[in-house]
Amino acid sequence: MEDKSGETVLHEAEKATTVLLVPGDPFVATTHVALRIAAEKRGIKTRIIHGASAISAVIGACGLHNYKFGKTVTVPFPENTSETPYNVIAQNKSVGLHTLCLLDLKADEQRFLSVNEAVKSLLAVEETNRKRILTTEALVVGAARVGSAAPVVKADYAGQILKYDFGGPPQSLIVPGEMHFMEVEGLIQFAGAPEELRRLAK
């Protein structure tokens, strides 16, 4: 069972050198930042071995340019639905930037939000707000199992992505803002984006 307070690992670390192994880059999760602060406050010296993170890997895998991303956001499960992801996408789009949407997960229940569910939830907010931030005609990029031997990256209109089978977790979603023509070329080559996108590119 997960120890939410981190008391178990902190207790061990007070006695001997202790390793906490997590997937990805350990400090993308604010929980781990809090745990490290708690350790240092108790006089436990910490050292980090950085890992490859979905934050950079998913962006790299689809061909979009890293420096054109705005704030990252997490799309919650339907029972905790929120307008925050929609608003973050809107804010990023207003200055031409892309948005990386991490998808919620409950590791202890083996529950992972899918790209299909995330797109559905964003389209539901669009249905109410009607700011044309994410319509069924908007291009989105779904990614699954990036970094594994069998990654899937697919770019298509939201209405199509809704029906696309990405297979198992973990999955992520990207909502592009304005695209450079090399980014469009990347999405066509690496993510099977519709070729008609070329005429929209700058």
Next chain:
Amino acid sequence: MEDKSGETVLHEAEKATTVLLVPGDPFVATTHVALRIAAEKRGIKTRIIHGASAISAVIGACGLHNYKFGKTVTVPFPENTSETPYNVIAQNKSVGLHTLCLLDLKADEQRFLSVNEAVKSLLAVEETNRKRILTTEALVVGAARVGSAAPVVKADYAGQILKYDFGGPPQSLIVPGEMHFMEVEGLIQFAGAPEELRRLAK
């Protein structure tokens, strides 16, 4: 000598399985995205082994929260000085977000921009624009050699960071926007930020 067009590696890859090894996450650099597009267009199948990137590692090392970063920017060498970094920081700050500034490098000349030089160049733009985006009293975070056995992460006012010795490359700079109190705590614990910052935290 570096092959800017990537022709050497593409030529080899047409004949046999070829590996291009680069530091960090390979597709944070748009050059590598372009090379992968060129490969796929010639029918060369590509596969990525993702690596730990400065993009997530530097943020993690200093205790700031990853999802509160806006667009990333590169600060150029003084001979190519530009107002772009200053303007990106201003745009991110206007919505409360932090900015990760990558520092320019010329690997073939073993030339790397330092945190001190980057801060100096931003202060020079402030001197002209006077929008109070980056004054000598603004808190900034410098990081050097993150991921190595001897990383240095230091948070202080820009006027102080100018004089701080970060040692060798590679180095990065972060200009924080609005900070959560846990982020302030992180900067104090991990980056030796002035303790008086606690009163500014939300």
